[in-house]
Amino acid sequence: MSLDSCCKRLAGLLCQGGISMQRTLAKMVEKSGLARSMMMAHLKHMEGDGLVEKEELVKASVGRPKVLYKPSPKLLQMSKTKSD
Numbered sequence: 001m002s003l004d005s006c007c008k009r010l011a012g013l014l015c016q017g018g019i020s021m022q023r024t025l026a027k028m029v030e031k032s033g034l035a036r037s038m039m040m041a042h043l044k045h046m047e048g049d050g051l052v053e054k055e056e057l058v059k060a061s062v063g064r065p066k067v068l069y070k071p072s073p074k075l076l077q078m079s080k081t082k083s084d
Helices: 006-014 025-032 037-048 074-083
Strands: 052-057 067-070
Touching: 006 025, 006 037, 006 067, 006 074, 025 037, 025 052, 037 052, 067 074
Parallel strands: none
Antiparallel strands: 052 067
16 A cells, blocks of 8 residues: 555654554644644545544543544554565
8 A cells, every 4th residue: 555745744653663653633733744634634534544543532621522543553564564
């Protein structure tokens, strides 16, 4: 499976050195320099391909739930293969 440059950048944020890193959307936007809308589109695409998993954290307060994105085992394996 081939990833475009934006998806590769996201994969790098989520799989640093082959280690799974959970990140919020805000943190990934900050670290990548990509626009929030572009980030969301690529994350949705990667989630559909089974490369990214998301977890909603239940909050006791009002507002949007916090969502953490993490690499799937498939993406972790791809990142380890690329770094070998």
